[in-house]
Amino acid sequence: MVAAFMQYPFDLFRKEIIESLRPILDSLGYMDEIRLETPPSPEMGDLSFACFPLSKIVKKPPSDVAKDIANKVSPKEWIDHTDASGGYVNFFINVERLVSHTIDVILMQDKTYGSLEKKQKKVIVEHTSANPNGPLHVGRARNPILGDTLVRIYRYTGYDVESQFYVDDLGKQVAILAWGVKNIKPETLPKTDRDKPDHLLVRFYQQAYKLMSENKEVAKEINEIVKLCERGDEETIRMVRDAFEPALQGIKQSLAELDIHFDRFVPESQFVKDKSVDEVVEALKKTEYTGKEDGAWYIDLKPFGVSGRNTKFFFTRSDGTTLYATRDVAYHLWKAKHADILINVLGEDHKLEAKQVEIALKLIGAKTIPKAVFYSFVTLPGGKMSTRRGRVVYLDDLIDEAVARAFEEVKKRRGNELTEEKIKHIAKLVGLGSIRYNILKIQPEKDIVFKWEDALNFEGYSAPFIQYAHARASSILRKMPSPGKVDVKPLTHQQEIALVKLLARFPDVIKEACGNNRPNLIANYLYDLAAQFNQFYRDCPVIKAENKKLRDARLALVQATSITLRNGLYLLGISAPEEM
């Protein structure tokens, strides 16, 4: 058992620099926090300190200040030497120490390399929360992929995490579906090519929606269902739930394909049944921003910086029933009781609603305010996706297509050496990995126009590129296992050093990705790491290294790389094939 949590090399290096710099800077009258940056290229150093602000204080040119400081810093355990250029003090790490320490840590921690110490804090990540009225389409697929990745990242960073899917069982969408299931004869509906409950059910929804728009009677009946649900009528809620439950199962199935699972499904009706939403209403009625219009209660959001045509946030209807956002407030109060940090993954269309909930929570004195991660829509080249109009690409179709495409690719390359079964297995890992990666590599706030060629990208900046690097490493280790703890002094080739330096950065990347809710940083990093490994692979023969010492050292490095790639891919929910 690994007793103590080993400290990561770059943390130690950074710490040493700051300790050396502090007294020097103090004596020059610079009291600010010391911020270190990474030079643009490794030849210039491993970390640097900019002297521009300091040059003002001491009234000397930055280059002179940098030179003075560089001369005063002496080599230590981690600082090998310093250098001044262009107004920067550049610090070079002790490479020999870095190499041995980094490889030691990685081989020792193995599956936990990059993870951080336990935080003793609970996080609830709410994501997906899609209306269970049909299959997930790719327009919404960003949500579960981002959400699940955040769950993984928070766990790895040391938090206790629970993932939640908020089931909107009181909404109009599910009421329409329930009406359809009850009133529409299945044989009148078009056939589906997919025998999966969500695909079968969405036809009822689409048809019921159509009838509702054409026929006032139908609309009335559907509204009646909604009303009964909102009042907490057990029988109606059960009827609706029975209607949508299979669709939810279908959604779960699709997500399971992508290795996405939830710890808890929370039905919206829970907060009507336990009356907690009524408590929210009572509390909101008492604020100084509260008003009433035709019997409906609202909060004026204008003083909170919300603007637009209408700034009133209605939290009851004139008949006293609550609205979606009101119940969402109750849900968040409940979550706050069970966690220290709340993360919500939401589409950009929910920005105002999230703001309403946040303001309401503050007004009634909630101590934990959720942090939202918004993502922009995935659209089709012709515009938005729409389940109603059938203008959609379903996630299931994307999955099938990705796996099929991957199958062709594997077959093309390895068809004559691998069994059909093995090809299928690899194709699945590659196809599914590509879907996740192609979403995760892009910042959430950027719009994505769905194009098959991008979604199924298998080369360059893609999952298979990284998986391939891992497979290459595995292939070497399969032929000749790493001897474990060895003397890594022979690792002096520039590709080896560059590779180790990247490996050592992994924990920083995770910390950064978690702190800012930005999984794309990990996606980026893994690409860089894989690319660097490919260069090492080209220049440094491992099995046929000149001598046994070098070979063993390189094997350890390959092992360390394979561990880091695998851990990183795991965080993104992508599998690391040993062969492809």
Next chain:
RNA sequence: GGGCGCGUGGCCUAGCUUGGAUGGGGCGCUGGCCUUCUAAGCCAGCAGUCGCGGGUUCGAAUCCCGCCGCGUCCGCCA
């Protein structure tokens, strides 16, 4: 009309929170590398007014103001 987000080579994208040292990648295109650990790879080349205009600064893709374009929201819907 107002709020929020986005705008980087033909296409996609990193960097923007915390301003600094030559703006990184990928796709596509052109040319080269498989008798050596899997070529889903590697190397070289072509390709950029960082939407436009102003400002702050020793220094702006990054901060501030204005404008333009795209997305999204402004329901007693969810």
